[in-house]
Amino acid sequence: MANITRRIGLSLGADICWPICYEELFRQLDLSIPHGKDKLSFEVERVFIEPFNLQQPCKYDVVIDRLTHWYHMSREWIKKSILMNDLYVFNNPWSLTSMEKHTSYCAMMRLGFPVPETWLIPPKEYVDSADLQSTLTRYAKLFDLGAIGDQIGYPMFMKPYDGGAWVGVTAIKDREALHKAYDISGTRVMHLQKGVKDHDAFVRCIGLGPQWRCVNYDPAAPLHDRYRMDTDFLPTSEQIKLQDMTMVINAFFGWDFNSCESLRSNGEWALIDFANACPDSQVTSLHFHFPWLIKANLRWSIFCAATKRKVSADLNWHKYFKIADSDRSFDEKLAEYVKIAHEHFDIENFEEFCAKHLSHLDEVADEFFGSDTVRDAINQKVKALYPEHEIDEFTELFWSRIQDWRRQGGE
Ligand SMILES: Nc1ncnc2c1ncn2[C@@H]1O[C@H](COP(=O)(O)OP(=O)(O)O)[C@@H](O)[C@H]1O
Numbered sequence: 103m104a105n106i107t108r109r110i111g112l113s114l115g116a117d118i119c120w121p122i123c124y125e126e127l128f129r130q131l132d133l134s135i136p137h138g139k140d141k142l143s144f145e146v147e148r149v150f151i152e153p154f155n156l157q158q159p160c161k162y163d164v165v166i167d168r169l170t171h172w173y174h175m176s177r178e179w180i181k182k183s184i185l186m187n188d189l190y191v192f193n194n195p196w197s198l199t200s201m202e203k204h205t206s207y208c209a210m211m212r213l214g215f216p217v218p219e220t221w222l223i224p225p226k227e228y229v230d231s232a233d234l235q236s237t238l239t240r241y242a243k244l245f246d247l248g249a250i251g252d253q254i255g256y257p258m259f260m261k262p263y264d265g266g267a268w269v270g271v272t273a274i275k276d277r278e279a280l281h282k283a284y285d286i287s288g289t290r291v292m293h294l295q296k297g298v299k300d301h302d303a304f305v306r307c308i309g310l311g312p313q314w315r316c317v318n319y320d321p322a323a324p325l326h327d328r329y330r331m332d333t334d335f336l337p338t339s340e341q342i343k344l345q346d347m348t349m350v351i352n353a354f355f356g357w358d359f360n361s362c363e364s365l366r367s368n369g370e371w372a373l374i375d376f377a378n379a380c381p382d383s384q385v386t387s388l389h390f391h392f393p394w395l396i397k398a399n400l401r402w403s404i405f406c407a408a409t410k411r412k413v414s415a416d417l418n419w420h421k422y423f424k425i426a427d428s429d430r431s432f433d434e435k436l437a438e439y440v441k442i443a444h445e446h447f448d449i450e451n452f453e454e455f456c457a458k459h460l461s462h463l464d465e466v467a468d469e470f471f472g473s474d475t476v477r478d479a480i481n482q483k484v485k486a487l488y489p490e491h492e493i494d495e496f497t498e499l500f501w502s503r504i505q506d507w508r509r510q511g512g513e
């Protein structure tokens with residue numbers, strides 16, 4: 103019997119709290135998993151940014167990546183390691199950087215998902231380049247912004263086609279405001295999207311591998327209160343539908359970790375933002391939901407490392423389109439998409455694996471999230487974000503919310 107080591111790398115940026123908790127809880131799980139005649143043990147390490155030979159081996163089986171979106175160096179090392187060394191990474195770097203919000207809208211509209219009417223408009227200004235003037239003079243059509251606005255109707259939202267983090271998002275109430283917003287939009291290519299009026303629910307559904315959590319979200323609240331702590335705010339059927347739609351989006355694009363924002367108006371859900379490359383992972387945003395994320399991250403990364411899961415190199419979109427183009431209701435289509443997504447996430451094997459090898463996770467995690475290590479991790483993150491005089495107050499607040507999570511059964 104041989105002992106085989108699987109290695110998980112954490113490719114990190116400003117992350118402080120979640121890697122501390124992930125690493126320590128991993129250690130406490132003390133895993134030794136039978137694998138044929140052998141045993142698997144695991145090591146977790148942080149990945150460093152350094153020169154690399156394109157032919158060099160990669161020591162990791164799985165990398166949890168938080169940098170690809172911003173650091174070319176890390177992204178190219180990850181691509182090399184997927185192509186040359188069969189590394190599994192969440193998220194898939196090609197899919198992450200080429201499927202902007204716009205692509206995600208188009209694809210999900212094609213599948214019949216409830217995405218509000220959306221237009222893409224040419225930018226107000228262009229960055230100067232050699233052929234710019236001759237191209238624009240020949241081919242850029244003058245257009246009537248006001249007429250497009252009237253067609254979409256008000257309120258509407260103007261937002262970057264590749265947006266994120268609320269940058270450049272404007273709520274627009276009439277024609278005049280539309281012109282004003284466009285005039286100052288500069289070189290960014292913008293969407294105009296029909297506003298979802300009078301919504302009575304805003305949900306962020308977080309997907310990590312084949313695990314989902316619908317969180318009640320209040321975008322108007324201060325940062326530490328946006329993720330609400332109520333867990334029973336949705337009828338089961340609506341929760342399942344939102345989870346199913348998130349599952350299909352993530353399977354379609356090959357994303358392991360993403361969150362999907364939906365609004366409910368007049369009993370109908372509209373999906374407004376579901377290409378979130380680097381979802382909130384910090385205790386200062388997630389607090390009560392933070393332990394769920396750590397546990398979900400552990401389960402999926404351990405499963406992927408143990409089973410040597412492969413990044414899917416193919417897009418396989420045609421099987422979805424075949425269903426999309428068939429004569430079925432959206433709910434019937436969704437049920438078919440879900441079958442493909444189930445297979446993509448290897449759900450049965452994943453659940454069996456967790457039941458067999460990670461059944462002690464809940465108990466170990468419950469004790470861990472009451473420990474000084476967690477309190478200290480919270481404190482470190484709070485220190486990095488809050489002014490001196492608020493550090494104790496907010497450390498206590500996030501800590502107490504995690505204790506609430508434990509008291510409520512640690513789900
Ligand atoms: N179509 C819409 N209807 C209603 N509210 C919207 C709509 N689009 C965006 N918003 C509001 O603007 C916020 C930011 O827009 P979003 O598309 O989520 O951009 P980002 O990718 O920057 O998060 C949303 O959280 C929501 O509050």
Ligand SMILES: [Mg+2]
Pocket residue numbers: 267268363375
């Ligand atoms: Mg958003």
